[in-house]
Amino acid sequence: MLKPGGAFVNALYTPATLSGFSHTEHGYRKYEPPELVAAAPAAGFGAEAVPLLGGNAFCVRCVKPAA
Numbered sequence: 001m002l003k004p005g006g007a008f009v010n011a012l013y014t015p016a017t018l019s020g021f022s023h024t025e026h027g028y029r030k031y032e033p034p035e036l037v038a039a040a041p042a043a044g045f046g047a048e049a050v051p052l053l054g055g056n057a058f059c060v061r062c063v064k065p066a067a
Helices: 033-043
Strands: 007-013 046-054 058-065
Touching: 033 046, 033 058
Parallel strands: none
Antiparallel strands: 007 058, 046 058
């Protein structure tokens, strides 16, 4: 639970990058940045994705609107 105006930040590898790791072949759900950004409003957040590591990863920042 976040207070109004609070932020949650998560960094993830892209699906293409994850596909290069053998341990992700089974049981990993691989998300594209737009999928996570699109899901945020249903949970009450605004969101943005920022590319990292030359596009091999991304950071999603979700913010709960101020009251």
